[in-house]
Amino acid sequence: MNKTSRQLVSPSGKGRETMYVLFAAILVAATCATLIFLNQKQSAVAGLESFQIRAFSDLNDKELAVFNGLYTAAVEINGIHDDEEEWLTVKQLEGELMPPFTKDSSWKKSGKYTWDRVLRPAGSMDIALYTGHPEKGKKMGSFILLFLHDHAKKQGNARTEPTHAPYEIWYHPAPGKTAPQVATDQGFISAGWKEVIAYSGEDEVKRVKG
Amino acid sequence: MSTVAQTKPGPSISFENVSLTLGNTEILNNLSFDIYSGALHCIIGPNGGGKTSLLRSLLGQMPHSGNIKIDWHGNRTIGYVPQTLNFDTTLPVTVENFMSMTCQTRPAFLSPSAKDRKLIEAALERVNMAGKSKRIFGQLSGGERQRVLLAQALLPDPALLILDEPTTGLDKAGAAIMGGLLQELKAKGVTILIIHHDLMEVKKIGDCVTCINRKVLFSGCPTEELTAERILNIFSSAREAA
Structure with a gap:
């Protein structure tokens, strides 16, 4: 009645495990390679226009400090203008302890820039220029913080996107360069000014990754 | 007390030229011996001689060469019953959960069915651990844990029982329970393979004994093979006695 069945104990692995692991490794590598190949994009580096310069590479340290101050102040000035429809004067900005207008130790180190505010309303365009020149003898350029607000677009129910950035920062290597008469991009460009571009975190990621 | 309903004898096992090499280390070298059906076969030998590796080869857990026929x-x-159980003692696993792993197909964290619970209780009772099924497994003492390990080996009824140094960590009462159980299982025809260090015990309970130190040094009846001179030779310097 007792049926005997013989079992031959198979050794563990017996070479198959190594093969399975190797196969799995090849499969993972092949899948990754395929996915990388399929998802590959030519990382197009956002290039600069001929009239633009890059803040972090084309300005010296002190100019960069001034630019950084302007870049932050621009947000504040723009916000206050939106709320109260006035352009802060240089005196007010100094009173608000806003760099690069306030005359603190950083201001002294960064070329002791003298600032001047000019308003040039033109039709529906509300234009403000904050021009800064370094102390005489300093080898630093001139800056203009330019605000261009087109109030015509705010009227009625028209919902159009602004065609121009609310503010721009322009640079000229000459320390005493005055603002151009025509406050348009073309006016600045033909007078030898360069628009300073600072990449935001998101822009920088886009620029690097494409 | 017994719930073992063994009617058919346990298997016979034949090791033929079994060798095991892990990396560059030779663990077993050309072992050949037989284990008879229903026998209580003891494996002895010095530490590091390859006893546990031989059991694991028998269980198909080692990349051995040669033939192991059952x-x-x-x-x-x-x-x-393993020599030691490596696990996290803080795991919230009760004795019942642990036992469930061997006798139910559904996840162990689910309560066992009434039938399985009965079997678990009976197995625990056989190792004198009745009433401790709700204890956390990691909180048991070494001896209690060893008894639970023995109990799980009894579920379901084994035809072949393999024990790797089962009395390590057991107190006198535990060893007595173990001895009684082994005799009971042997009477039912279960083939039992034990790694043992207590040579007096081997002489007392073993039908056969095989001494291993990378290769078979001797194999046969304990009363004939376990001479005082051999025992001294093996365990004093682990050199060959055969």
């Missing part, structure tokens, strides 16, 4: 007579259940 002639089954019906029931093909193997009960295995």
